[in-house]
Amino acid sequence: MTKKSSDWEKLNRIFAGAVELAPTQQGAYLADACRGDEDMLREAEAILAASDRAAKQDFLESDAFAAGAKILALSSVDDVVVGRSIGNYKVIKEIGRGGMGAIYLAEREDFQHRVALKIIKRGMDTDEIVRRFEQEREVLAALNHPNIARLLDGGTTADGLPFLVMEYVEGSPLDDFCEQTALNIDERLGLFRKICSAVAYAHQNLIVHRDLKPSNIIVDNDGEPKLLDFGIAKLLTPDSAGQTTETGFRLLTPEYASPEQIRGERVTTTSDIYSLGVLLYELLTGRKPYQITSRNAVEIMRVVCETAPERPSSVVPVSRSWPIVETTQRHRNLTRSSTRVTRTLKGDLDNIILKALQKDSGQRYFSVEQFADDIDRHLNGLPVTARRATYGYQFTKFIERNRTASAFASLALIAILSGSSIAVWQAVVARQERTRAENRLAEIRKLTGNLVSGWDKDIPENQITSLVRGRIADISSGYIEGLANETSDPTILKELAEAYLKLGHEYSWGYVNEEKAKASFKQAESIARNLIAADANDLDAKELLIRSIGKYDEYFGWHDRDESLRSHMERLRLHEEIYAANPNDDKSLAALANMNNSCAWVLKLMGRSDEARPYSQRAGELYQRLLDIREPKATTLDERAKISTLYGMLAINQSDAGNLQPSIEIYRRAASIADTLYKESPDSDTAAGQVASSHLDLGLILKRTGDFRASTDSYRSGLTAVRKTNAHVVDGYLVVKESELLLDLAENYYEMGDNKAAIDTLHESWNAWGKYADLEINKGKTRNLDRTAYNYFLGGKLLARMQKIDEARAAFVRSEAFYLKTIDGEPQRLNNQSLVRLYLTMGDLAAGLGVCSMANSPFDAFSNQRGYCPSDKKEITIKDRVSITKAKKYYEDALTILTQMKAVRTLEYKDMQNLTAAIERVKQVSEKLNGGS
Amino acid sequence: MxxxxxxxxxxxxxxxxxxxxxxxxxxxxxxxxxxxxxxxxxxxxxxxxxxxxxxxxxxxxxxxxxxxxDWRNRAQFYGIAAEMMRRILVNHAEKRRAEKRGSGGKQVELADTIAVTDELDLDLLALDEALTSLEELDKDKAKLVEMKYFGGMTIDEIAEVTGRSTATIERDWAFARGWLLKTLTEET
Incomplete structure (x- = not known):
C-alpha cells in the first residue's frame, strides 16, 4: 500500500472544492486555496482543465470491457489442430472424418484419460448441421449403456463451434473383428445379443439409430461391442413422426437401410430391426443379403424394396473360407445329439433373419427384445413366441392415437364450416369451440396429471426416463399452447396456467429441459399477470401469480439471487394484498407468515442478515397471531396436530433468530401437544406421526446444544409412538420417521461414548427401513431406493467416525448399489448429485486411511460438511498406496459424473462445489502417490 | 483444504x-x-x-x-475481474504492437480479434503506464479507474460494491480522469 503524500491529499481536497463551484468562481477559489504554493496551483488548474477536457472528448468512455470480453471469448480459438486444447482436452490425432466434422483422439489434460472428441469443421457450422449435432448430443446424453459409447462431456469452443467428448473405444469395427477372430456361431450370436441390448435400450429412450452397420460398431479389446455415431439418429417426437421425407437419401447406407428408409417414408424402431437383420445375416454368412453395386437411386430402390434375399443357410456353404462354416458343422453335430431340439438350427436362424428382413415393417419383429428373445429361444431349443410390446412401442402408439384424435377435431370443424350459414356457423363455432376447449382441457388435465402421478402402474418408475417424460411434456405443451391462443375465458386460462405450472415442474424435474421449464413458468406467469390486469381484485389470479413466480424461483432462483429477492418481495406484496382482502381468512395469514420467513431466509443467504431481521420478526409475530386465533378453536385431532406443527414453525423461526432457549421451549410445547393427542388417540396415525416429527425436531435442537441425554429421551418418545403404529399400518409410511429417529439416535449413542448401542441402533434403522422398502407395494419406487441409499450413506459416515472402517466401507458400497439402481433408467436424475457426494465420501474414507491417521478423521456429524483430511503421515506404506489409489478412483468417478452432468445441464452451485472438491482431491491424492514413491 | x-x-x-x-x-x-x-x-x-x-x-x-x-468480498471480486480485463487488453495491445513492428508478413494469430484494441481509439499501453503511476500515488483511484473503464461498471455500481457514496465516486472519477489525461498528454 502506497502512503498518500500530504501534498496529494491536499491536491485532492482542493480539486474536490473546485468541482463543486461554477467555472467562473473556480479561479478565485484555487488562488485562495493554494496561496503561497505555485506548484500546487499549477497542478490543480491543469487537472481541473484536463478533467473538463476528458469529459468533453469522452476520454475513457469507450467500451473496453466489451473489447476485453471479445478477446477473452475468442482466445484459444482457431481451427482444431492436433496438439491444441479444446476444453480440458488436448488433441492427439485425427481418427476419423465425416462430412460435417472430424473425430480426434484427445486426452484429458489433468489426468491422462483418453477420449474421442468430435467437432464440427469450421465453415460447416450451418444451422442445420449444428442442430443435428446438438441433437446427437441430446441423444447421447440420454443414453447410458455398456454397449453404447458414452458421452462424457460437451461444449462449445470459444468461437462457438460445438463439440462432443465421447468414450474412446480402442478396437476394430465389427466386420474386421469377425474376420480377424475366428468366432463360432454362439460367440457371434452372443456379440449380436449385446448389440441388440444396446439398440433396445436406445428404443426404450425413443431413439432410433437409423444407421446401424458394422463400421458403426466397434468391438473393443475385451470383445465388447460398442455402438457409435448417433449422428443421424431420430427422436420419436410427434412432430418428427409426421414428416414424410427425412434428411434425404445421401444420409443412408443403402446396404443396411430398410425399404421404408430408402423410400423416404416414416422411420420407426422397426427400421433398426431391419438393419439388425442385415447385420446378423452378414455376421453368420459373411455376405450381405443384397449385392448393391449401383449408386443409382432407382436401382437401389428396386433391389432393396423388391427383391427377396437368399436364405442365409443357402449362402453359407458357398464361401469355404468363411471361418464359421466348420463351427456350424460342429455345432450341428452337437445339437443333433440333443433330443430337446426339435427344429433344425438352419430353419430357425433362417426364419429369424428373414422375419427381421421383411419388406413390410409390420411383418417384422416389433421390438428388438422380441428379436433377441427369439435368438435366445433358438439357442435353448424353444419355439418362437410373440412377445408383448415394448414401452417405446406403446408410446409410439400413444402418440399415434392422440394425433388421430386431434385430426378428428379439425375434421369436425371443417364439416361445420362448410355446411352452415354464417349466423348458425358463429353460434355453432362458439359452442363448438367451448366444447372443444373443454374436451381438450380434459385431455391436458389427464396428460399432465399422468406426468405428475407417474405414467402407468405397469411400468416401474425408474423406467420412465427423463427423455420420455420430456417427450410427453412436449406433446402436452403443444396442446396447451394451441388452446391458450384460442380462449379468453378466465376459468379456462387459469386451468391452462395450472397446466403450464405442472409442465414447468415436469421439465425441471430431473433437468429435462431448463429452457422449456423456464418458458412454461413464464407462460403461467404471463397468464396470471394478464388476468390481474383485467381484474385487480382477482385473488385467484394473484395466488396463481405467486405460485408461478414462486415455482420459477424454486428451481432457478439460485441463478440470480437479486432476481430471487425481487420475486420474494413481489410474492410478499401479493400475500399482503390477499390477506388485506380477507383479514379473517387465517390461511392467508399463514401464507403471509411463511412468506415473511422465506424473505428473511433469502436475505440471509445474500449475507444481508440485518435486513432479514425485520422479516423474520414479522413472521414470528404472525405465527403467534395465527396461534392465538387457531389454538382456542382447535378441537379435532387434525386441527390440534396442526397447532403442534405451527409451534414447530415458530420454534424454527426463533432458533433462526438465534433465540435458542425460547426455541427449545416452543419445540417442547409442540411435542407436548403431540404427546397429549397420542395419549388420547393411541390408534391414530396422525397423532403418532405428529409425535414422531415433533420429537425429531426437539431431539435435533437438543443435540445441537450438546444435551445428548435429553435429545435421546426425545427420540425415544417419538420412536415408541411410531413403532406401535408401524406394527399395524400395512404400507408403514411412518417408517421414514422411524428410520430417521433411529439414525439420529445412533449418532447420539456414539456422541455419548456407547459405540455398541450406536451400532445396534444403526442396524435397527436399516432393518426397519429394509422391511418397508421390501413391501410389494413399495418395490421399484425410485424415492424409496433413494432413501435406502441415503440411510446407508449416513450410517456409513457414522461408522467411519467410529473408525469401523470395514463396516463403513460396506455401508457405502450398499449405498452405491441403491443409488445406481435409482439412476438405472434415468441418467439425468438428481441422484447423480447424491452419487457424487457418496463417491467423494468413499474417496475420503480411502484417502483418510492412506494419508492421515484416523485420529485426524475427515468425518463429522450428520449435519456437518465433510472435510478432506490433511495428510499427517510421513511414511507411506504399500497398503497406504493401495488406499490412495482407491481414493483417486472414487474421486475420478465423482468427476466423471459431474462432467456428464455438465454436458446436459447447468451445474448448480452445489455441483460446482463438488467439482472443485473433486478436482482438488484428485490432485492431492495424485501428488501423494507421486511424492511417496 | x-x-x-x-x-x-x-x-x-x-x-x-x-x-x-x-x-x-x-x-x-x-x-x-x-x-x-x-x-x-x-x-x-x-x-x-x-x-x-x-x-x-x-x-x-x-x-x-x-x-x-460479505460485500467486501464482492467488491474484491469485481475488482479482480476489472484487473483481469486490464491485463487482457494490455497484453493484446502489446502483441498487436509487436506484430506491427515485426511486419514480416507472418500469419497473424489473432485474426478475429485483431481490430479490437485498435477500435478503442486509445493508446492502451500508455494508459496502462499512466495508471501504474497513479497506483503509486493513490491506489484507490487507480482501482476506481480499473473498475470504471476496464471493468465496465457504472458509478452507481462502483459506489454499491465499494460501500462509498456516489458523490465521492463521481468526484474521484473526475479527478482521476483529469489526472490521467493530463499525464498522457504531457508525456506524448
Missing amino acids: TTNGAVTQLLIDHGAGKRDALDALLPLVYDELRHIAANYLNREREGHTLQPTALVHEAYMRLVDQRNV
Whole structure:
C-alpha cells in the first residue's frame, strides 16, 4: 500500500472544492486555496482543465470491457489442430472424418484419460448441421449403456463451434473383428445379443439409430461391442413422426437401410430391426443379403424394396473360407445329439433373419427384445413366441392415437364450416369451440396429471426416463399452447396456467429441459399477470401469480439471487394484498407468515442478515397471531396436530433468530401437544406421526446444544409412538420417521461414548427401513431406493467416525448399489448429485486411511460438511498406496459424473462445489502417490 | 483444504491479505469469465448487448458461495475481474504492437480479434503506464479507474460494491480522469 503524500491529499481536497463551484468562481477559489504554493496551483488548474477536457472528448468512455470480453471469448480459438486444447482436452490425432466434422483422439489434460472428441469443421457450422449435432448430443446424453459409447462431456469452443467428448473405444469395427477372430456361431450370436441390448435400450429412450452397420460398431479389446455415431439418429417426437421425407437419401447406407428408409417414408424402431437383420445375416454368412453395386437411386430402390434375399443357410456353404462354416458343422453335430431340439438350427436362424428382413415393417419383429428373445429361444431349443410390446412401442402408439384424435377435431370443424350459414356457423363455432376447449382441457388435465402421478402402474418408475417424460411434456405443451391462443375465458386460462405450472415442474424435474421449464413458468406467469390486469381484485389470479413466480424461483432462483429477492418481495406484496382482502381468512395469514420467513431466509443467504431481521420478526409475530386465533378453536385431532406443527414453525423461526432457549421451549410445547393427542388417540396415525416429527425436531435442537441425554429421551418418545403404529399400518409410511429417529439416535449413542448401542441402533434403522422398502407395494419406487441409499450413506459416515472402517466401507458400497439402481433408467436424475457426494465420501474414507491417521478423521456429524483430511503421515506404506489409489478412483468417478452432468445441464452451485472438491482431491491424492514413491 | 468452494475460500484469503490467494484465484476466475464471455458473445451476435456487470455477476454467482462472504468480498471480486480485463487488453495491445513492428508478413494469430484494441481509439499501453503511476500515488483511484473503464461498471455500481457514496465516486472519477489525461498528454 502506497502512503498518500500530504501534498496529494491536499491536491485532492482542493480539486474536490473546485468541482463543486461554477467555472467562473473556480479561479478565485484555487488562488485562495493554494496561496503561497505555485506548484500546487499549477497542478490543480491543469487537472481541473484536463478533467473538463476528458469529459468533453469522452476520454475513457469507450467500451473496453466489451473489447476485453471479445478477446477473452475468442482466445484459444482457431481451427482444431492436433496438439491444441479444446476444453480440458488436448488433441492427439485425427481418427476419423465425416462430412460435417472430424473425430480426434484427445486426452484429458489433468489426468491422462483418453477420449474421442468430435467437432464440427469450421465453415460447416450451418444451422442445420449444428442442430443435428446438438441433437446427437441430446441423444447421447440420454443414453447410458455398456454397449453404447458414452458421452462424457460437451461444449462449445470459444468461437462457438460445438463439440462432443465421447468414450474412446480402442478396437476394430465389427466386420474386421469377425474376420480377424475366428468366432463360432454362439460367440457371434452372443456379440449380436449385446448389440441388440444396446439398440433396445436406445428404443426404450425413443431413439432410433437409423444407421446401424458394422463400421458403426466397434468391438473393443475385451470383445465388447460398442455402438457409435448417433449422428443421424431420430427422436420419436410427434412432430418428427409426421414428416414424410427425412434428411434425404445421401444420409443412408443403402446396404443396411430398410425399404421404408430408402423410400423416404416414416422411420420407426422397426427400421433398426431391419438393419439388425442385415447385420446378423452378414455376421453368420459373411455376405450381405443384397449385392448393391449401383449408386443409382432407382436401382437401389428396386433391389432393396423388391427383391427377396437368399436364405442365409443357402449362402453359407458357398464361401469355404468363411471361418464359421466348420463351427456350424460342429455345432450341428452337437445339437443333433440333443433330443430337446426339435427344429433344425438352419430353419430357425433362417426364419429369424428373414422375419427381421421383411419388406413390410409390420411383418417384422416389433421390438428388438422380441428379436433377441427369439435368438435366445433358438439357442435353448424353444419355439418362437410373440412377445408383448415394448414401452417405446406403446408410446409410439400413444402418440399415434392422440394425433388421430386431434385430426378428428379439425375434421369436425371443417364439416361445420362448410355446411352452415354464417349466423348458425358463429353460434355453432362458439359452442363448438367451448366444447372443444373443454374436451381438450380434459385431455391436458389427464396428460399432465399422468406426468405428475407417474405414467402407468405397469411400468416401474425408474423406467420412465427423463427423455420420455420430456417427450410427453412436449406433446402436452403443444396442446396447451394451441388452446391458450384460442380462449379468453378466465376459468379456462387459469386451468391452462395450472397446466403450464405442472409442465414447468415436469421439465425441471430431473433437468429435462431448463429452457422449456423456464418458458412454461413464464407462460403461467404471463397468464396470471394478464388476468390481474383485467381484474385487480382477482385473488385467484394473484395466488396463481405467486405460485408461478414462486415455482420459477424454486428451481432457478439460485441463478440470480437479486432476481430471487425481487420475486420474494413481489410474492410478499401479493400475500399482503390477499390477506388485506380477507383479514379473517387465517390461511392467508399463514401464507403471509411463511412468506415473511422465506424473505428473511433469502436475505440471509445474500449475507444481508440485518435486513432479514425485520422479516423474520414479522413472521414470528404472525405465527403467534395465527396461534392465538387457531389454538382456542382447535378441537379435532387434525386441527390440534396442526397447532403442534405451527409451534414447530415458530420454534424454527426463533432458533433462526438465534433465540435458542425460547426455541427449545416452543419445540417442547409442540411435542407436548403431540404427546397429549397420542395419549388420547393411541390408534391414530396422525397423532403418532405428529409425535414422531415433533420429537425429531426437539431431539435435533437438543443435540445441537450438546444435551445428548435429553435429545435421546426425545427420540425415544417419538420412536415408541411410531413403532406401535408401524406394527399395524400395512404400507408403514411412518417408517421414514422411524428410520430417521433411529439414525439420529445412533449418532447420539456414539456422541455419548456407547459405540455398541450406536451400532445396534444403526442396524435397527436399516432393518426397519429394509422391511418397508421390501413391501410389494413399495418395490421399484425410485424415492424409496433413494432413501435406502441415503440411510446407508449416513450410517456409513457414522461408522467411519467410529473408525469401523470395514463396516463403513460396506455401508457405502450398499449405498452405491441403491443409488445406481435409482439412476438405472434415468441418467439425468438428481441422484447423480447424491452419487457424487457418496463417491467423494468413499474417496475420503480411502484417502483418510492412506494419508492421515484416523485420529485426524475427515468425518463429522450428520449435519456437518465433510472435510478432506490433511495428510499427517510421513511414511507411506504399500497398503497406504493401495488406499490412495482407491481414493483417486472414487474421486475420478465423482468427476466423471459431474462432467456428464455438465454436458446436459447447468451445474448448480452445489455441483460446482463438488467439482472443485473433486478436482482438488484428485490432485492431492495424485501428488501423494507421486511424492511417496 | 476447504470444504466450501475453493474460490470462496481464496477470495476470503485474498481479502485477508494472503498474497498467493490471488495467484490461485486468477486462473479460476479467468476460465469462468472466458466461458461466460463466449456465451455472451454468441448471444450478442443474436442482437443482445453485452452487459459487463451481468457477466461478472454471473461469474460471481457461479463461483462464490454467497453465504460465506460479505460485500467486501464482492467488491474484491469485481475488482479482480476489472484487473483481469486490464491485463487482457494490455497484453493484446502489446502483441498487436509487436506484430506491427515485426511486419514480416507472418500469419497473424489473432485474426478475429485483431481490430479490437485498435477500435478503442486509445493508446492502451500508455494508459496502462499512466495508471501504474497513479497506483503509486493513490491506489484507490487507480482501482476506481480499473473498475470504471476496464471493468465496465457504472458509478452507481462502483459506489454499491465499494460501500462509498456516489458523490465521492463521481468526484474521484473526475479527478482521476483529469489526472490521467493530463499525464498522457504531457508525456506524448
